[in-house]
Amino acid sequence: MHLRTGWFLLRRLLSVLPGLLGVTLVIFLLTRVLPADPAVLVAGDQASKADLARARAELGLDRGLPEQYLHYMVRLLHGDLGMSLSTGHPVAQDLAQRLPATLELTLAALALAVAAAVPMGVLAAVRRNTVWDHVSRVVSIAGVSLPVFWTGLLLILVFYYALGWFPPPMGRISSLVGGPERITGFYTLDSLLARDGERLLLSLHALALPALALALVAMAPLARITRAAMVEALAADCVRAARAAGLPRRTVLWAVAFRNGLIPVLTTAGMVFSFLLGGNVLVEKVFAWPGVGSYAAEALVVNDFAPVQGFVLAMAILYAVLNLAIDLLYGVIDPRAQTVHG
């Protein structure tokens, strides 16, 4: 079993590489095709033509595209993602510093979404066409139609501005307190590890509203897919057999039907996670959350290409790793999946 899983892992990892290579090529070309000049960022708006030419040469932009791509790939293989012109730091350093903020937010949003949407979907499937089903439908439609920055601003208006129940949307934690000592970069985890109750509560409190804004978007597909998967699972033969065997309703629902309905839910969770990773730029902006989304968006606006390339690559890698994890989880949930994929 270990050897088979090992091979499986290796083959999956290798199959991901051509995709990643394609990503680097596409993002490299896209940033070069834009009608903008990163030299302006370096040379400033008082630059003369000579200053601009000098800046372009410094950035290596005066060489041919294939040569620039080659240099980029060579540096990439050494782990060098280039320098950010807007922060002055290496992109790899910036990403490492900011990625935990985005991951923490996204994972919290996903957890909230799953915790709310899955029971809601199960309930909707079990009590079809009752008020619970309709509530689930309305919440899903609202979540997916309302733009996330609007929901974010609305949450700030109601829960911070009007009611004062949540901390000021100024980032991950109050500047006056400061974050916990960095171990993983996740404020909640690091506070836990440092046994710092105050910082744990403060970071959870600050995480609540932005995670909720994102979760509302994620709930829609999760709730609907759970409902559909459960409806199908409940109609299966094994469920009828379990009921006939006299198993209690709760066991039939969770131990038999739910386990079978879980695979599509897991796939959806994976898709939602990768969508959230990219889509949290606006939430980061509204809540002043210092994540990689706003980092890349701000860099793009000032024609600072290296962070944009780094960000897209990081997201592509995360997505590939996530899919791999989900594939492995299939094997755990459904033993039949292992033989199919082995």
Place this chain on the structure above:
Amino acid sequence: MRRAAMFGLILVAALLGPGAGAQAAVLDRSEVLVVGAENDITTIDIHFGANRPAYGASWNLHARLLTFGTKKLPNGTLSYNYEDIQPELAESFTVSPDKHTITFVLRKGITFHNGDPITAEDVKWSFDRAVSLGGFPTVQMAAGSMTKPDQFEVVDAHTFRVRFPHVNRLSLPDLAVPVPAIYNSTLAKKHATAQDPWAKEWLKTNDAGAGPFLLEKWTPGEEIVYRAFNSYVGGAPKIKRVVFRIIPSAATRRALLERGDLDIAFELPPKDVAELAHNPKLKVESAPIENIAYYVAMNTRMAPFDNKKLRQAVCYAVPYENIVKEVVYGRGLPLNTPIASNTFGHDAKLSPYKYDLDRARQLLAEAGYPNGLDVEMTITNARSLDEQIAVWTQAELKKIGVNVKIKKIPDGAFVKAMVDKTMAFQVNNFGGWLNDPAYFFFWNFHGGHNANWNTGNYVNPALDGLIEKARFEPDRAKYLALTKDMQKVVLEDAPWCIIFQPTLDAVMQPNVKGFTYWFHRQIDFRPLSKEKAS
């Protein structure tokens, strides 16, 4: 289930117990000034790759030989005083009889943030750096006729001399702008390399200043924390810490201000400022920005705008009053001439232009376009104000048959188009650091110099002659006469339709005292204090 509950209880008990770790003490809100800003700085080194917020960082982290004094504006807001040069690191200076040399005597016993003494060597290294790096700092130093390292001389450890090739009234004020910041050369040289002799890499993120504040922490994209430098030459600042927090969303900044979680925010949209001015729980300080103009420019050397009558026609069609009222919400003064209301030589009576569509139609016909024409206007995506100005202008021009197509492009591309002068019609603005009209004309209308800011692509040798005379005219009355002549020429040829002079607005809690308007449009933390509620 039970096991999970047990684990949870143990966890909670462990957390509530002692051992919160050796963490930094929580700061006291009453001693910290929290500033909300839209954009982060790109560097703390104003000599290379600095964006506008970076000017503010450099201003507070560094000291210079000279600075400006303060005055009070009619509306009660404090402002720097361009006419009042004050000593900072230099305790005194003497001008030679022929006015070609200025000798500075440095104060004794002054140090940088790390304790190193400040000497004339540091001043020379910093000045040499500014003129040698090229780009923005070199251009700025040149405005004061400082262009070569051999103009700067270390006479002794406490005496520094600058030799000027000619007399320039801008030389002294140019020594008090952010660019001639004094860096700790001993510290910087330790981090210089053969490829990087001026320590550009290291000084981007490391503090080598002697200014009123030290850099305590800079987390890019999140915040900059400044701590007061108690040995600052001008006295220890009253605020002990400033947290400069990056909050990109203007709506969020406004909500934070109104709830009291931000002490001060500026660069809020004019609509928000206009509304907040009526909020009794907040205070708005404003000052009209000096030596600035917001305008639409026409490329005088590109068809169809190489036609003077067409340009003049456009200048009768711009809805000046409506823009000030509806776009800027009154957070600006109407302006119809290139010299702003608080700049020497301002004369509002010289301009004939006002919103008059009949006159515009008449001139359009005289220009040879009785049936109108199609033109393209370019705007940057960096300023939403520009887009609104473009739309208002487009609506009015349509009424006289001129169909304007608005093209919005990324700021990087816009600046490149300014350098290449490829735009026919654009919205833009320029504000000069030094409050001097000849300086404004030199950057915006001098054909020989033809800077990027000569957005009208205007070349008029006669005007160039006037500008050159004005730049070095020592007699005040003659200078005034020249400013009138320069305004008349530019108004007649109309490369620009000048619309308004924006105000700098800062919204703050009522207990924040000492806010002062500076020409660099960033916050000077030195005079700020938070009055304790009694």
